Amino acid sequence: MDVLNRAEDIGEEIVLSIDGLSKRYYKTKKMTFALKDISFRVRQGEIVGLLGANGAGKTTIIKCLTGLVKYDSGEITLNSFKIPEQQKHALNDVAIVLEGNRNLYWRLTVMENIRYFLSLRKMGKPDEKSIDEMLKRVSLHNDKHTLVEKLSRGMQQKLNIAIALLCKAKLIILDEPTLGLNIIANHEIVKLLQEIKLQENSILVASHDMSLIESIVDRVVLIKNGGMLVDTDVKSLRQLFTSTAYRMCVENKHNTTLQRIIDDITSKYGSIVIDGTNENMWQFIINIYDKSSRENAIELMSYFLANDIDIEKFERETPDFQHIVSRLLSRELES
Numbered sequence: 240m241d242v243l244n245r246a247e248d249i250g251e252e253i254v255l256s257i258d259g260l261s262k263r264y265y266k267t268k269k270m271t272f273a274l275k276d277i278s279f280r281v282r283q284g285e286i287v288g289l290l291g292a293n294g295a296g297k298t299t300i301i302k303c304l305t306g307l308v309k310y311d312s313g314e315i316t317l318n319s320f321k322i323p324e325q326q327k328h329a330l331n332d333v334a335i336v337l338e339g340n341r342n343l344y345w346r347l348t349v350m351e352n353i354r355y356f357l358s359l360r361k362m363g364k365p366d367e368k369s370i371d372e373m374l375k376r377v378s379l380h381n382d383k384h385t386l387v388e389k390l391s392r393g394m395q396q397k398l399n400i401a402i403a404l405l406c407k408a409k410l411i412i413l414d415e416p417t418l419g420l421n422i423i424a425n426h427e428i429v430k431l432l433q434e435i436k437l438q439e440n441s442i443l444v445a446s447h448d449m450s451l452i453e454s455i456v457d458r459v460v461l462i463k464n465g466g467m468l469v470d471t472d473v474k475s476l477r478q479l480f481t482s483t484a485y486r487m488c489v490e491n492k493h494n495t496t497l498q499r500i501i502d503d504i505t506s507k508y509g510s511i512v513i514d515g516t517n518e519n520m521w522q523f524i525i526n527i528y529d530k531s532s533r534e535n536a537i538e539l540m541s542y543f544l545a546n547d548i549d550i551e552k553f554e555r556e557t558p559d560f561q562h563i564v565s566r567l568l569s570r571e572l573e574s
């Protein structure tokens with residue numbers, strides 16, 4: 240698939256510019272491309288989601304633009320400075336929260352971590368009022384004298400993001416911000432990032448969490464096998480999904496063997512997905528791509544009726560964001 244690029248330069252200040260970025264690795268004398276000709280922008284006030292399967296190259300991109308990994312070709316401009324030539328100046332206005340839970344000093348308290356990381360910015364004496372307000376905002380005010388090692392994973396991640404915001408960076412980079420969090424902590428982080436979005440911070444976020452990406456990003460950069468697949472806004476990405484999906488619920492009153500039904504219909508109708516079963520109630524997803532698949536849906540309904548399987552429900556499905564991304568990565572959509 241050719242790269243879909245609908246990201247238009249509409250005049251805002253460009254905080255991050257990546258052009259033709261490539262990175263090669265050698266293993267047993269065999270060359271492997273970790274990144275191949277990656278190009279995209281992050282503008283002032285824009286939140287860009289960096290998506291891709293494990294090993295696609297998302298973290299390698301982040302490591303290249305933060306100077307942790309040396310790239311082979313291309314150009315990275317961060318806050319008008321070149322990486323790595325002007326790395327020290329470039330990273331002055333960047334806050335980074337890397338994947339994992341080692342972004343903080345565990346033997347220091349919440350306040351000690353905040354003061355330490357702010358001191359690295361040479362921002363002068365910390366504004367205690369701003370710190371207190373931020374800690375209240377992330378629900379850590381009552382834990383400000385607690386050792387980080389005593390905090391939950393979700394609380395640690397909220398502290399990471401709070402420090403990034405207190406640094407007043409032009410660009411915040413988040414690598415898997417919800418990784419390893421429980422449902423409650425995940426919800427709190429997503430809510431916090433949604434609030435950040437309203438402040439027009441520039442953010443580059445790499446994540447597998449589709450609900451997070453869909454709820455906060457303005458644009459999506461999709462990477463596959465180190466190469467660019469998509470660079471577009473979320474609305475345009477949704478419009479790529481041109482098929483219509485329907486959910487059909489059927490009831491098996493005569494205990495017909497489910498496996499026989501599944502084998503029978505999947506051999507005839509490739510666009511049918513068995514979505515779940517509940518005792519004698521089965522649910523099927525039908526993706527309608529073209530005229531032939533519409534005919535398949537009609538034939539399937541006839542098949543159920545012929546086998547004395549009652550159709551209880553037939554309704555249109557709204558395609559979810561994760562399904563769209565999965566289809567793109569599996570190259571089901573034609574360019």
